[in-house]
Amino acid sequence: MNRLPSKNRHWRGGKAMTLPPIDPAELQRRAEAVRSRVRLSSIIGIEVKLEQRGAEHLGLCPFHHDTKVGSFTVNDEKAFYHCFACGAHGDVFTYLEVRKGISFMSALRQLESEQGIDFRDAKQQAQFDAEAKRRAREAAEKIEKTRRQAIGIWQSGPELSRDNPAALYLNGRGIDFAVFGKYPGALRYRHDCWNRELRRGIPAMLAQMILPGVGHVATHRTYLEYHRGVWRKAPLDEPKMILGRFTGAHIPLLKGNRSRATLADIPPEVEPFAGEGIENCLSVGMADPGLRIVAAATLENLGALVLGNQTRALTLIHDNDDEVRAFRVRQALARGDEAEAAKHERAAAQIDRTKERVIAKHQEAGRRVRGIWPGPGFKDFNDELRGVRMEDV
Numbered sequence: 001m002n003r004l005p006s007k008n009r010h011w012r013g014g015k016a017m018t019l020p021p022i023d024p025a026e027l028q029r030r031a032e033a034v035r036s037r038v039r040l041s042s043i044i045g046i047e048v049k050l051e052q053r054g055a056e057h058l059g060l061c062p063f064h065h066d067t068k069v070g071s072f073t074v075n076d077e078k079a080f081y082h083c084f085a086c087g088a089h090g091d092v093f094t095y096l097e098v099r100k101g102i103s104f105m106s107a108l109r110q111l112e113s114e115q116g117i118d119f120r121d122a123k124q125q126a127q128f129d130a131e132a133k134r135r136a137r138e139a140a141e142k143i144e145k146t147r148r149q150a151i152g153i154w155q156s157g158p159e160l161s162r163d164n165p166a167a168l169y170l171n172g173r174g175i176d177f178a179v180f181g182k183y184p185g186a187l188r189y190r191h192d193c194w195n196r197e198l199r200r201g202i203p204a205m206l207a208q209m210i211l212p213g214v215g216h217v218a219t220h221r222t223y224l225e226y227h228r229g230v231w232r233k234a235p236l237d238e239p240k241m242i243l244g245r246f247t248g249a250h251i252p253l254l255k256g257n258r259s260r261a262t263l264a265d266i267p268p269e270v271e272p273f274a275g276e277g278i279e280n281c282l283s284v285g286m287a288d289p290g291l292r293i294v295a296a297a298t299l300e301n302l303g304a305l306v307l308g309n310q311t312r313a314l315t316l317i318h319d320n321d322d323e324v325r326a327f328r329v330r331q332a333l334a335r336g337d338e339a340e341a342a343k344h345e346r347a348a349a350q351i352d353r354t355k356e357r358v359i360a361k362h363q364e365a366g367r368r369v370r371g372i373w374p375g376p377g378f379k380d381f382n383d384e385l386r387g388v389r390m391e392d393v
Contacts, residue, residue, distance in 0.1 A: 040095070058073055059074070064346045065340065154206045159183065160184070184254065203224040204223045205221070207297075208251065217244050220297050222278070266311065282382075283385040311367065313367060314370070325344055
């Protein structure tokens with residue numbers, strides 16, 4: 001009796017034919033060759049109108065009901081797309097798989113054919129290897145140049161002080177630094193930080209992003225404006241930006257009262273708390289300044305945080321995403337906008353999946369993962385600190 005074929009068997013004419021085993025390293029080489037030759041913006045641009053801004057292309061996200069350009073970005077140099085609204089992220093293969101229903105292998109063969117890539121040709125393979133080495137060298141040089149630029153921007157700004165605009169901004173968000181006894185050393189301020197959206201320098205709070213074992217790798221910027229006597233977050237499409245490769249890095253905010261060691265070297269009994277935003281993390285610190293707290297800047301980066309092997313427990317600082325989703329859906333339906341309601345449902349589902357990946361990554365590293373959430377009716381801990389409920393916004 002015929003058995004079902006295995007992964008490397010293929011039915012032809014009622015008989016099973018064994019295919020040669022797939023070499024993962026060879027697949028990786030082929031995929032990298034495609035990524036290096038295909039302009040991702042040209043693939044996505046077929047169905048999404050993109051506009052170029054610096055090294056990136058911006059457009060309406062095709063993965064949720066997007067109405068405002070700014071959240072969805074395509075970077076040809078890095079060969080990936082990312083949506084800051086719904087969290088969609090991937091490369092050309094991910095895009096074709098999700099949007100077109102094409103498998104990885106089908107997409108690989110299709111793109112190889114379109115680009116004339118054939119690794120059976122020894123000369124072409126040698127040319128690709130040489131080109132890959134050149135690209136890797138240039139990419140490393142660019143990463144280092146950007147890192148130095150990020151460090152320079154941060155070092156050029158003064159530390160926080162009582163009358164510093166960045167400190168005043170955080171004061172306005174309910175953060176009382178007297179509770180901590182000092183200002184976080186990772187935070188600084190610059191009055192003329194370049195903003196690509198406005199194409200000029202404007203005030204910004206600067207935050208140092210540290211990668212254990214490497215040091216300062218990126219600088220987070222929160223753009224500010226002085227409005228009616230107070231400092232607030234600037235009304236931009238992207239009021240927060242990061243310069244430098246920050247995967248795995250963190251913004252050190254509070255060391256707490258149990259250890260003065262770096263995050264990578266804290267003793268096993270110290271359980272760090274980690275969240276996305278600076279304001280939200282400091283708000284948790286207001287409730288207990290003895291905690292070790294870091295900010296990861298993005299939800300995806302929470303899962304990539306580099307911690308010491310001795311760290312066996314981690315507490316994640318969450319927003320009330322389920323309540324926010326339900327609230328926004330109710331608002332949209334009250335206006336009769338079912339498409340907007342569906343957009344929020346999809347975005348929330350994407351956030352839920354990302355959170356699951358974040359938790360899974362730390363659990364796979366052998367850590368116990370806990371979570372804390374703000375009280376009912378509040379979007380995040382900073383809103384709870386200030387007493388700003390969702391229905392009041």
